[in-house]
Amino acid sequence: MPRVVTTHGKPRSEKAFSSWFAEAAVAAGIAGKSAHGLRKSRAMALAEAGATAHQIAAWTGHESLSEVQRYSKAADRKRILSSTDQEQKLETSKTQNGNRGANA
Structure with a gap:
């Protein structure tokens, strides 16, 4: 508040x-x-820069870490999806339950 x-x-x-x-x-x-929009932007920027949930809460005044963890999860997803080309080109091998398995 x-x-x-x-x-x-x-x-x-x-x-x-x-x-x-x-x-x-x-x-x-x-x-x-809006105040909420600017607070959210700051939280996202901090999360994307690698700040911890406690650091984000300190900056934004959030009382609940569960609320702050939303920003951290979103930043983690963004970081994963914007990974290097090499990681994106990795082949996913099929398991025994898949089409290429020895027992398929």
């Missing part, structure tokens, strides 16, 4: 913070950005 206060010193609700942030982004000339 953001710790941002109103002009009267009262804490903003999560919904009010989101609205306030969106308006501030438009005023700054960066329309189409």
Whole structure:
């Protein structure tokens, strides 16, 4: 929960913070950005750079590591899928349960 206060010193609700942030982004000339979207982008960038779940949580303020692990899993998948050409060209050998096995 953001710790941002109103002009009267009262804490903003999560919904009010989101609205306030969106308006501030438009005023700054960066329309189409949300607080959640920027938080998610930062979490993904950290995960892709190899940060641990605890490091990501510290930066983004997540209280639950299970939420942060989503970003880590997505980064791991992206890293695997963008592996080297040599890894992508590896032949998958068939097992005995497959078509080429001795007992097939």
